[in-house]
Amino acid sequence: MLNNGDVILSVKDLHVKFSLRGKVLNAIRGISLDLYKGEALAIVGESGSGKSVLTKNFIGLLDKNGWVDSGEIWYYGLEGGPVDLAQYKTEEQWQGFRGKQVAMVMQDPMTSLNPLKTIGWQIEEALKLHQGLQGEAASKKAIEILSDVGIPEPERRAKQYPHEFSGGMRQRVVIAIAMACNPQILICDEPTTALDVTIQAQILQLIRNLKDKYGLTTIYITHDLGVVANVADRIAVMYAGDIVEVGTCEEVFYDPRHPYTWALLSSLPQLGIKGEDLYAIKGTPPNLFNEIRGDAFAPRNPHPLKIDFLYRPPYFEVSPTHKARTWLLDPRAAKVDPPEIIRHIRNIKLDTMDIKAKNAAEPTAES
Amino acid sequence: MLKYSIKRLARSLITLIILITIVFALLRFMPEEGYFNNYEKMSPAQIELGLIKMGLKDPLYVQVGRFIRNLLQGDLGVSYRYRVNSPIARIIAPKIAISAKLGIICMAISLPLGLALGVLMARYKGRFWDRLGNAYIVFIQAVPNAVYFIFIQLYGSTWLKIPMLYNENDWRTLILPTISLALPSISSYAMWLRRYMVDETNKDYIKLARAKGVPNTTIWFRHVFRNAVVPIVNLIPGSLLMTISGSIYTESFYSIPGMGGLLVDVIKRQDNNMVLVLVVLFAAVGIVGLLLGDIAMAIVDPRISFTKKEGSR
Numbered sequence: 001m002l003n004n005g006d007v008i009l010s011v012k013d014l015h016v017k018f019s020l021r022g023k024v025l026n027a028i029r030g031i032s033l034d035l036y037k038g039e040a041l042a043i044v045g046e047s048g049s050g051k052s053v054l055t056k057n058f059i060g061l062l063d064k065n066g067w068v069d070s071g072e073i074w075y076y077g078l079e080g081g082p083v084d085l086a087q088y089k090t091e092e093q094w095q096g097f098r099g100k101q102v103a104m105v106m107q108d109p110m111t112s113l114n115p116l117k118t119i120g121w122q123i124e125e126a127l128k129l130h131q132g133l134q135g136e137a138a139s140k141k142a143i144e145i146l147s148d149v150g151i152p153e154p155e156r157r158a159k160q161y162p163h164e165f166s167g168g169m170r171q172r173v174v175i176a177i178a179m180a181c182n183p184q185i186l187i188c189d190e191p192t193t194a195l196d197v198t199i200q201a202q203i204l205q206l207i208r209n210l211k212d213k214y215g216l217t218t219i220y221i222t223h224d225l226g227v228v229a230n231v232a233d234r235i236a237v238m239y240a241g242d243i244v245e246v247g248t249c250e251e252v253f254y255d256p257r258h259p260y261t262w263a264l265l266s267s268l269p270q271l272g273i274k275g276e277d278l279y280a281i282k283g284t285p286p287n288l289f290n291e292i293r294g295d296a297f298a299p300r301n302p303h304p305l306k307i308d309f310l311y312r313p314p315y316f317e318v319s320p321t322h323k324a325r326t327w328l329l330d331p332r333a334a335k336v337d338p339p340e341i342i343r344h345i346r347n348i349k350l351d352t353m354d355i356k357a358k359n360a361a362e363p364t365a366e367s
Numbered sequence: 368m369l370k371y372s373i374k375r376l377a378r379s380l381i382t383l384i385i386l387i388t389i390v391f392a393l394l395r396f397m398p399e400e401g402y403f404n405n406y407e408k409m410s411p412a413q414i415e416l417g418l419i420k421m422g423l424k425d426p427l428y429v430q431v432g433r434f435i436r437n438l439l440q441g442d443l444g445v446s447y448r449y450r451v452n453s454p455i456a457r458i459i460a461p462k463i464a465i466s467a468k469l470g471i472i473c474m475a476i477s478l479p480l481g482l483a484l485g486v487l488m489a490r491y492k493g494r495f496w497d498r499l500g501n502a503y504i505v506f507i508q509a510v511p512n513a514v515y516f517i518f519i520q521l522y523g524s525t526w527l528k529i530p531m532l533y534n535e536n537d538w539r540t541l542i543l544p545t546i547s548l549a550l551p552s553i554s555s556y557a558m559w560l561r562r563y564m565v566d567e568t569n570k571d572y573i574k575l576a577r578a579k580g581v582p583n584t585t586i587w588f589r590h591v592f593r594n595a596v597v598p599i600v601n602l603i604p605g606s607l608l609m610t611i612s613g614s615i616y617t618e619s620f621y622s623i624p625g626m627g628g629l630l631v632d633v634i635k636r637q638d639n640n641m642v643l644v645l646v647v648l649f650a651a652v653g654i655v656g657l658l659l660g661d662i663a664m665a666i667v668d669p670r671i672s673f674t675k676k677e678g679s680r
């Protein structure tokens with residue numbers, strides 16, 4: 001499943017901080033991650049775990065009060081050789097990179113489009129910037145892309161304004177804009193959160209089709225593990241500004257190793273038993289203003305090891321594609337079995353786990 | 368678009384007619400002496416006769432109808448006390464011309480300057496231009512204008528020797544009043560545009576524009592400024608029309624024979640007809656200003672002309 005080999009983006013021990021009312025918040029705490037050309041990577045984790053902050057570094061859109069404190073972000077997609085995006089400081093450096101190399105689809109399609117410009121105009125703006133198209137050629141191409149993302153009557157629709165589109169259609173337009181940039185990497189930051197469930201499935205399908213058709217590398221951010229099996233080749237699980245486990249979909253679902261991944265999987269509605277309450281992770285994530293000692297998840301882990309509170313675990317390799325940051329993988333650690341429910345996952349076929357299947361069975365379970 | 372405008376126009380007309388009726392009715396409560404210039408010497412019978420002759424004893428709707436009919440023929444009636452028996456149109460026309468001239472010159476200067484300052488402030492928020500602009504805005508808004516008017520007078524007429532009192536044949540006499548009017552006007556354009564632009568920059572579509580690689584300067588003008596200026600476009604026709612009402616303070620400070628203060632004068636002199644005409648005139652200007660403002664906004668904002676629900680307010 002993996003197009004192994006070509007790394008297109010490589011993050012090395014990245015630390016990102018924010019200054020907020022005189023205090024410093026450690027949003028990303030030493031992340032290392034390789035992204036392979038043509039793959040679809042899903043980043044999952046609860047709210048505030050740093051998914052958006054991490055990916056904003058790839059496109060130079062970190063908020064003004066944030067900075068890369070240390071670490072490297074190597075991008076290999078440029079002809080002139082690799083560049084370290086962590087060294088990009090000025091707008092001028094990012095100009096020409098944004099969009100063209102890495103494009104982004106954001107969460108809320110209702111507010112991501114300029115209300116005063118036609119849809120066609122907004123797509124053409126990207127075409128002019130990145131594909132050097134002008135006038136007639138640009139508008140023709142814009143219409144082509146609109147039909148590519150599944151918008152009926154694209155000639156007519158191109159002349160309309162965002163308020164004439166529904167949420168799902170607007171997200172298609174946002175995707176069309178990203179495609180008009182013709183990027184190497186497409187970051188989708190919770191692209192379906194604001195949409196209703198049936199539309200969600202269509203948008204996911206669209207992103208996957210575009211990825212296959214154009215060989216895009218996609219990063220797919222979500223806090224819904226249920227949808228990732230359907231969109232991603234690999235999963236990175238984030239907790240408190242760190243990637244605690246990363247592996248292929250099968251590895252993370254069928255053989256999870258980090259207690260936080262166990263907890264996430266246990267709370268999947270797909271695993272819930274009718275009539276019983278869904279599993280919920282107790283406690284709250286750590287305060288990122290403080291220095292975190294040991295394993296960040298330890299205070300919420302039902303069966304922590306002593307060492308979890310003392311030292312931060314390194315990555316342990318489970319397989320060449322699968323690693324996790326937990327002391328449980330240390331040969332010296334006591335054996336802790338994953339919760340019973342996790343073992344049930346093996347009985348579920350991954351590709352039935354997407355929201356479509358879920359939806360067909362119980363349409364209202366999501367809310 | 369056209370339908371929208373026509374609907375708004377019809378509604379404005381109705382508002383205006385209702386307003387004229389109300390003003391008419393209210394003015395009937397004013398002392399009758401306001402219709403005569405030698406009321407004290409008249410006998411009750413003469414007064415009665417005079418009122419009947421002027422049609423003031425007719426039913427209200429007849430009077431309103433007559434007033435509107437005359438209005439449409441350009442006849443605003445005559446002044447009884449302010450300037451005895453002269454047609455009101457003849458009194459106010461030159462005053463309107465003077466006030467409007469001053470107001471339009473002032474707007475032509477302060478609109479571009481104010482918008483430019485607003486753009487600079489938003490663009491360099493928290494830095495030099497923003498601080499400077501804020502200091503200026505706070506100064507203008509907090510200090511009573513009498514204070515800086517005196518500075519302008521001192522500096523302009525004493526040091527630069529610019530003539531101060533209005534003289535219609537000397538354009539230099541317009542310089543100081545224009546500056547006096549423009550200073551606060553620049554500050555308010557700058558303040559609003561800055562606020563609207565800062566609001567826009569925080570919106571998602573600006574982030575998307577950035578994410579798709581639109582250069583910064585382009586984002587500022589094509590997206591942020593363009594969208595932030597919509598509510599200001601809405602105000603411009605009204606401000607432009609309102610210039611005919613003049614400015615009480617500036618005009619009296621520089622002895623400009625404009626419209627500013629005229630309403631106060633005619634109320635003091637109890638010239639009922641002039642009060643009526645002026646109130647109706649200012650109200651009409653206000654209503655038409657709003658109407659034109661909304662039409663202007665509908666032109667620059669596609670969301671408005673398409674709303675299925677009646678206009679946004």
Ligand SMILES: Nc1ncnc2c1ncn2[C@@H]1O[C@H](COP(=O)(O)OP(=O)(O)OP(=O)(O)O)[C@@H](O)[C@H]1O
Nearest residue numbers: 018020025027046047048049050051052053054063
């Ligand atoms: N501009 C900022 N200033 C201060 N702190 C910030 C800023 N942006 C993000 N953070 C903090 O960084 C952490 C990670 O935020 P991030 O937005 O990446 O979370 P997320 O995983 O994307 O969550 P969600 O699923 O809610 O989008 C959070 O604790 C957040 O409060």
Ligand SMILES: [Mg+2]
Nearest residue numbers: 051052053189
């Ligand atoms: Mg986020």
